Amino acid sequence: MLSNSLVDLDRRHLVHPVSSYRGHEARGVRVLRSAHGARVVDAEGRELIDGFAGLWCVNAGYGQDSIVEAATEQLRKLPYATGYFDLGSEPAIRLAAELAERAPGDLNRVYFTLGGSDAVDSTIRFVRYYWHAKGAPERDQFISVAQGYHGSTAGGAGLTALPAFHEGFGLPYDWQHKISSHDLYRNPNAHDPEAVIAASVEELEAKIAGIGAERVAAFYVEPIQGSGGVLVPPAGWIKAMRDVCTKHGVLFVADEVITGFGRTGPLFACDDEGIVPDMMTVAKGLTSGYAPMGAVFLSDGVYDVIADGAGPKAVGHGFTYSAHPVSAAVGREVLALYEGGLLDNGRAMGARLQAGLKDLADHPLVGDVRGRGMLAALELVTDKAAKTPLPAEVQPATRLFDRAWEAGLVLRAFPTGVFGYAPPLCSTADDIDGIVERTRTVLDLTLEDPEIR
Ligand code: PMP
Secondary structure, eight states: OHHHHHHHHHHHHOOOTTSOHHHHHHHOOOOEEEEEBTEEEETTOOEEEETTHHHHTOTTOBOOHHHHHHHHHHHHHOSOOOSGGGOOOHHHHHHHHHHHHHSSTTOOEEEEESSHHHHHHHHHHHHHHHHHHTTOTTOOEEEEETTOOOOSSHHHHHHSOOGGGTTTTTOSOTTEEEEOOOOTTTOTTTTOHHHHHHHHHHHHHHHHHHHOGGGEEEEEEOSSBOTTTOBOOOTTHHHHHHHHHHHHTOEEEEEOTTTTTTTSSSSSTHHHHTOOOSEEEEOGGGTTTSSOOEEEEEOHHHHHHHHHHHTTSOOOOOOTTTTOHHHHHHHHHHHHHIIIIIHHHHHHHHHHHHHHHHTTTTSTTEEEEEEETTEEEEEEEEETTTTEEOOGGGOHHHHHHHHHHHTTEEOEEETTTEEEEOOOTTOOHHHHHHHHHHHHHHHHHHHTOTTTO
């Protein structure tokens, strides 16, 4: 009864992110009531394994009392402090210092945002300001990677390269350019990683030359492309892209909103390849979803150019909720949990997840199994040899998500027929084995679906 009235209220009033509004109204909302560890409980009291950590964000898992206590204490002590007027709060200052100490290379300056999209948008503003301060305002062209995702603000959605974020929004802007994704499953050179890297280097070089190197401001990349379907580049790809940018003086921005905070093993995925970007964005695992927060890391060099360029003038960029003390207190406790054992557990469970999913590779519907650590995907196809995607007209995203839900599993089902996995780092062996077993059930049921085969 309660849930029915919620469904009705939701249908009439709550606009949902990235959804077909009419489709959602017809289907109705599924209300989540509570959660613990890697499990969520729906309004009917049914427990499901959350194989996607909410939206790849609850890295610490649900029901961590110490995070609740840190937030509660901060709410009582000081629920808000602005960073304007030279003011600040202890948790924000300490979190910035703790993050700087752990971030790659000289990424020592931290600007806090509310999430990933405004972190990306902040980098666009910082990049532009940097080049003005350097006396090169004509460097105003941005390059990103096809199938990439960089958030949902106007600027970031233009760097994003997924059709739904552009169509009907007048995006991308004419200063936003793309190169192809490495997409190893559908790349004709996939058997030869060196050839994939060489082709991407050539394409980025050609793109920069085509625009004019003196006009290119920055290049954006996810260490692993998340929303494009968990696309893992070959080892050395990111480094090669970084080298091209260094050669042409183009700023290199790593978007670690998904990959940050233990998702791939280390605290930051840039550490997987020993890369030091000029700017880096994070969010999600920063607070594990217990409070909204993102951040931009700026290298010392970038920060100094901006600071010296502005001199006594204010750099006109800021949000009311930048460096929010409650989010910062949560972030500090989450970081302590990661280092107190969650990163280690995530690495062990990540290996178990990758091995378990590899065991599904011979299922007739599985074309590709890929991932790193606690980030993984299965790509479903109807013909393995031809790599034929599931028919788009059956709307695989909704159908497969529903089937997984019935099987007691929350995963991401991408419109292209890809399953995405990002379980909490606190997952147990039972949770991981359950994710794999329930995925097998979903695959078997899908194999019997006459509209898909
Ligand atoms: N960048 C990347 C790589 C992301 O995956 C996301 C979110 N999925 C964002 C930016 C945007 O973050 P948010 O949804 O917190 O605004």
